[in-house]
Amino acid sequence: MTTDVSYTTEEIAKLLKISKLTVYDLIKKGDLAAYRVGKQMRVDAADLEAYKTRAKGGKAAVVYHDVTESNAQQVVYAGQSPKQSIVITGQDVSLDILAKHIERQIVPYRPLRAYVGSLDSLISMYKGESDIVSTHLLDGDTGEYNLPYIRKLLIGSSYVVVNLVSRSAGLFVQEGNPKQLHGWADLKRTDLRMVNREKGSGARVLLDEQLRLQGISSQLLRGYEHEESNHMGVAGKVALGEADFGVGIEKAASMVGGVDFIPLIQERYDLVMLKKPENLAWIDRVLRILQSEAFQNELRPIRGYDLSLTGRVLYET
Template identity: 30%
Template sequence: MQIQVRPSITTVNPRLGGEDSVDLLWLSAILKDIKAGSSLIEAAKKAGTSYRGAWEKLNSVEDALLTPIIIRTKGHGSKLTSFGEFFLKFIDDLRDSNQQYVKPYQEILAKKIGELGIENDRRWRFASSSDAIIQQSVSEVKGFDLKIAGSSEALEKLLNNEADLAGYHVSDKKRSKVIHSHLSKNDLQIYPVMKRIQGLIVKKGNPLGIQSIADLTNPKVRFINRQTGSGTRLLLDSLLKDEAISPSEINGYDHEEFTHTAISNAILAGKADVGIGVKNIALENGLNFIPLKDEIFFVAMKKDVATQSIAKKLIKKIRSNSEAMPGYKAVSLNSQIISWI
């Protein structure tokens, strides 16, 4: 049973109109990182939020307060205004007060709901990065409403209490540790569930002889990308950075799809020559696959959600299904990936 009362501020949704809300504890984490010298992009990544999402939420808070919180200077990053400094301390004080007085009521409410048996009919909101194993497991373990989202968006929804669970994947150990630390500080339980291989998906027979990221700079090669904020897009960008390749050198870098299956479909339809995705999707569609990097897939959830038998069943099912899928391997213990957390 996930019941958590957290302070928030009512704002106006910039895209949809009407009232919205911003979690003040999320905002506090963003402001603290900016105060410590991080850029808004860096702070957003640490908070498991897309840059666009963080930018919109900050703007909406400033509009609600009629006062700037941060100063944005082109080429020089961001810093807190004097009011921003005050507001950060205000949130921290409010958080301490909220924990002291609200927690007992949360526990009373959760206990009463449990006594009434309402939990049995609950459908848990699961925001997750696109993955065939996740989709298969959710279909086999009833009781979850799955929403496909990029890794960053999924974590943002969990931290903003718009989801009960979040599925995300990372290929960089340093970034994985940052995310794990941030989620743990927000009283979340994190489960490593599987390892999978990401790579280049190309036409059958690989007619263009594509072998590496460097081959994407060939102007004759048409690339299809994943959407901004997805874990796969972050992986690609890190590989390009390692190879000192500019996105502008890739024909199709700005052409986006939202799932691994959509990438393979674009290649099958002749709309692209190569994309980036997971091995099993390439094999299922008779396409060639060039491995690039292993990554770990995690499922994060509130600790009270983690105590539910259905959540434990889902984790077990994901691990079991991953063992039967090419390009995947179950991960069940933190000790197996100690360098990632």
């Protein structure tokens, strides 16, 4: 029976032949009923069919579901609007912690997580598909993080940029650093194998900018086309001996055995929020969460995080 079947957002995207961010946008607007179990959003088959019926011009009852991690209970909003959603993009665990605080403290809103890279996050905001985006994109010419990209991609928009954390980024190498890698210039060696991040991720942009500044062609790097979708995946491949190095953050290295970390840069991991009239109330409350002792106390034990700028507004239009 269709009532026994549910889909992930990735599966819904494939079934409807749309992007995953568009699926999140449908959920955010209340067009597609969904529920959350832990970090994952799911859509029941019956609710998918109801959405398709409405999209074709038919009429169907709308039932909204929200399953929270804390109580694992299903709350059904039949015949009424669901909580307004705040779509948060990015992959860092600090965003999951932020989502938990938003869910607890900003009651009228429900946080939804989209696990996408920095460039895709900004593009999704430009397209109106997300509300809080995270980014850690280095501009090699200026040495500045994020703002050069934000200004170009969100031209004509009113927004606020606030720091979430600063993180130590660099190279994952095998335990003991057998290849004796110490800096970006070492990557010109021809005896190295690497594992890369996907296009649009902050780690991929960091690598490409450093290769450009060092005058190193990516075509000389064995494994440059071998991509993993997160820091843990890159660190894991290095630990298994399938690559000599990868680019990532210190936190991931500390969680994977058999990997050493070579710190090379302190990157700023910032949040961007659009200052639309309907967002102003919750933006102020999110800023207060970021600046709160309770939120920052949850981040302090995480290795590789610098909280000296956390909650500080860095730029505002």
